[in-house]
Amino acid sequence: MNAIDKKYEALFTPWKIGNVKIKxxxxxxxxxxxSLFGWFELGGCHFDKEAAKxxxxxxxxxxGLIIPGIAPLRDTFFGKWLWQNPKMFExxxxxxxxxxxxxxxxxxxxxxxxxxxxAITELVAPLHKNKFTxxxxxxxxxxxxxxxxxxxxxxxxxxxIECPEMTVEQIHxxxxxxxxxxxxxxxxxxxxVEVHAVHEGYLxxxxxxxxxxxxxxxxxxxxxxxxxxxxxxxxxxxxxxGKDYPVSLRYSVESKMKGFCEGAMPGxxxxxxxxxxxxxxxxARYLQDAGYDMLNxxxxxxxxxxxxxxxxYMPENCNxxxxxxxxxxxxxxxxxxxxxxxxxxxxxxxxxxxxAVGIARQFLVDPAWITKLIEDRLEDIKPCICCHAGCFNFxxxxxxxxxxxxxxxxxxxxxALNPRTMQSKKYHLEPAxxxxxxxxxxxxxxxxxxxxxxAKRGHSVTLYEKSDRLGGVFVAxxxxxxxxxxxxxxxxxxxxxxxxxxxxxMNTEVKDIATLDADEIIVATGAVAKRIPVKGADTAVExxxxxxxxxxxxxxxxxxxxxLTGCEIAYELYLQGKKPTIVEMQDDLITTKGICLANTxxxxxxxxxxxxxxxxxxxxSEIKEGSVTLCDKEGRTFAVEADSVxxxxxxxxxxxxxxxxxxxxxxxxxxxxxxxxxxxxxWDVCMKL
Numbered sequence: 152m153n154a155i156d157k158k159y160e161a162l163f164t165p166w167k168i169g170n171v172k173i174k175x176x177x178x179x180x181x182x183x184x185x186s187l188f189g190w191f192e193l194g195g196c197h198f199d200k201e202a203a204k205x206x207x208x209x210x211x212x213x214x215g216l217i218i219p220g221i222a223p224l225r226d227t228f229f230g231k232w233l234w235q236n237p238k239m240f241e242x243x244x245x246x247x248x249x250x251x252x253x254x255x256x257x258x259x260x261x262x263x264x265x266x267x268x269x270a271i272t273e274l275v276a277p278l279h280k281n282k283f284t285x286x287x288x289x290x291x292x293x294x295x296x297x298x299x300x301x302x303x304x305x306x307x308x309x310x311x312i313e314c315p316e317m318t319v320e321q322i323h324x325x326x327x328x329x330x331x332x333x334x335x336x337x338x339x340x341x342x343x344v345e346v347h348a349v350h351e352g353y354l355x356x357x358x359x360x361x362x363x364x365x366x367x368x369x370x371x372x373x374x375x376x377x378x379x380x381x382x383x384x385x386x387x388x389x390x391x392x393g394k395d396y397p398v399s400l401r402y403s404v405e406s407k408m409k410g411f412c413e414g415a416m417p418g419x420x421x422x423x424x425x426x427x428x429x430x431x432x433x434x435a436r437y438l439q440d441a442g443y444d445m446l447n448x449x450x451x452x453x454x455x456x457x458x459x460x461x462x463x464y465m466p467e468n469c470n471x472x473x474x475x476x477x478x479x480x481x482x483x484x485x486x487x488x489x490x491x492x493x494x495x496x497x498x499x500x501x502x503x504x505x506x507a508v509g510i511a512r513q514f515l516v517d518p519a520w521i522t523k524l525i526e527d528r529l530e531d532i533k534p535c536i537c538c539h540a541g542c543f544n545f546x547x548x549x550x551x552x553x554x555x556x557x558x559x560x561x562x563x564x565x566x567a568l569n570p571r572t573m574q575s576k577k578y579h580l581e582p583a584x585x586x587x588x589x590x591x592x593x594x595x596x597x598x599x600x601x602x603x604x605x606a607k608r609g610h611s612v613t614l615y616e617k618s619d620r621l622g623g624v625f626v627a628x629x630x631x632x633x634x635x636x637x638x639x640x641x642x643x644x645x646x647x648x649x650x651x652x653x654x655x656x657m658n659t660e661v662k663d664i665a666t667l668d669a670d671e672i673i674v675a676t677g678a679v680a681k682r683i684p685v686k687g688a689d690t691a692v693e694x695x696x697x698x699x700x701x702x703x704x705x706x707x708x709x710x711x712x713x714x715l716t717g718c719e720i721a722y723e724l725y726l727q728g729k730k731p732t733i734v735e736m737q738d739d740l741i742t743t744k745g746i747c748l749a750n751t752x753x754x755x756x757x758x759x760x761x762x763x764x765x766x767x768x769x770x771x772s773e774i775k776e777g778s779v780t781l782c783d784k785e786g787r788t789f790a791v792e793a794d795s796v797x798x799x800x801x802x803x804x805x806x807x808x809x810x811x812x813x814x815x816x817x818x819x820x821x822x823x824x825x826x827x828x829x830x831x832x833x834w835d836v837c838m839k840l
Contacts, residue, residue: 161501169397175215180511184563185220198242210255221262224328234331247340262347266300266354302365309552330387343397350401352452382441399445407455414455460749475504515566539747541567549739567827593675595623597818597829604837606651617660627698678802678819687774694799705794717799
């Protein structure tokens with residue numbers, strides 16, 4: 152191992168969880184979809200070789216402790232319990248032998264369930280609401296079991312669905328399943344288990360939090376009763392596996408909740424309706440004394456989801472202060488997760504504030520990031536931009552349950568920026584059978600990705616960019632103050648492109664593809680902004696012009712369009728000290744599928760908390776000097792003050808050439824999407840050339 156930069160040295164010291172020694176302080180945290188026992192798949196629970204491949208690659212790249220994503224004790228489809236599948240654990244034993252050869256350790260995370268937080272989809276919700284169809288699908292998927300909660304209450308995802316109360320018999324069945332499954336894990340060589348979770352508003356957390364738990368039996372009411380489920384789980388595991396077998400607990404220090412589906416902003420003064428710090432101080436110690444050997448900690452519930460799944464709007468290291476505080480009340484190791492910066496994390500470890508740094512989605516983007524850090528190649532680390540577009544794009548808006556596509560529900564933990572993550576069979580690089588001359592038109596993210604992939608396959612690539620800089624429209628998207636990771640991604644692409652034999656022709660606009668000397672042409676020319684047929688629209692500022700700083704805006708700014716871009720612009724305006732107003736024709740902000748609720752709920756809560764005017768189901772009649780005339784769904788017109796108006800009403804594809812036999816159109820030039828569609832689409836084309 153190379154000499155490690157001193158500021159990271161603390162990360163590479165050994166530590167212990169119980170009697171298990173971990174070689175360094177970097178924990179690969181669990182992510183939905185990375186379960187070794189499959190995830191929400193019609194084939195039922197099975198040893199997931201794709202997840203195993205993912206973990207083995209990370210283990211070979213110097214991670215200390217791996218915690219795969221949640222393994223439901225009872226399979227989502229057909230209701231088989233994990234412990235009823237001995238073959239799966241035989242395969243797990245062989246895999247653990249390979250993991251241990253790398254020096255890494257691995258804990259399996261087992262979940263009691265999700266309760267009201269189960270992300271019931273738009274496809275399944277109507278089947279559950281009807282008694283007949285609910286009974287009909289029960290042998291395949293028992294929605295009442297999946298939604299069972301401590302007390303009857305609305306689903307987080309479908310507010311018109313009432314979750315049934317879990318019976319004591321069901322609770323005891325789950326506790327027994329924890330013990331039986333943990334023993335099978337121990338016998339397979341797994342180094343420990345993690346209980347999921349008094350964390351993030353999942354089932355055990357719902358029992359622990361009085362706001363959700365209105366029971367009057369031994370599992371509700373008093374502090375001891377509310378935490379009884381979690382303490383009986385660890386007692387059962389210890390009885391089955393021995394008191395020395397390590398059991399970690401996924402734990403939220405504070406719930407950060409102001410109410411049902413309403414979270415608290417960083418730094419906001421509010422009344423906690425979930426687990427407040429005073430109770431958490433007691434609970435952490437109580438759970439330790441019950442037998443837990445580690446707290447894998449952050450903050451939040453599904454009502455304040457952006458604390459547990461921080462988007463780019465959340466500050467880096469957002470949970471560190473609270474997790475460091477709670478460590479003072481326990482003697483067991485404490486891990487902190489949540490946009491953790493390795494340097495800050497190393498300092499916190501060195502100062503004894505935490506015992507290890509939990510990092511998750513960075514492992515999806517770049518499996519070798521720890522190796523690169525050790526080798527002082529930080530500029531080679533491809534950054535995670537906290538978009539959740541591939542890994543966890545559960546999306547929801549007013550009146551809608553989880554609108555995520557079923558293929559995404561069954562394929563979590565993929566990565567928008569790295570198609571090969573959890574998709575190695577579909578996306579792979581092989582030398583081209585016949586090297587060709589390939590022209591790539593457009594130097595945005597899609598164009599650069601295509602050029603790199605083609606060059607890696609052995610093709611001769613020329614990239615044409617009409618402007619004097621690479622990055623395309625993503626340069627504007629990365630411009631806001633909170634998009635530092637996006638700007639780092641552009642810089643990464645430019646450096647990566649330079650490593651490959653790609654001829655880059657800047658300030659070169661291709662107007663006629665017939666002039667190109669190429670066997671194959673990839674068109675990645677992006678999209679152009681839509682216009683609205685409204686009087687005065689020509690006086691408005693285009694979103695891109697604002698983001699690039701080409702045009703100044705006044706103090707009172709009306710943003711037309713409440714999609715993701717429009718909301719991010721309004722957010723940036725507020726951060727600049729201006730007074731934004733948002734106008735949106737839909738019945739909610741950011742209604743597009745595939746944008747994670749953690750990201751969208753932050754923006755919605757931010758605007759609500761900071762009293763930013765939002766006009767929904769409202770159109771624009773006219774843009775005047777100093778005001779905008781709006782029209783609501785009832786047909787009433789009214790004016791709002793506006794020194795400036797910014798248009799953010801979407802884009803239309805702008806390919807320089809149409810798709811043909813040797814012409815391939817990718818990214819926004821084919822269909823307007825996001826970085827995931829841009830990058831995955833580039834691979835879809837480039838692997839075939």
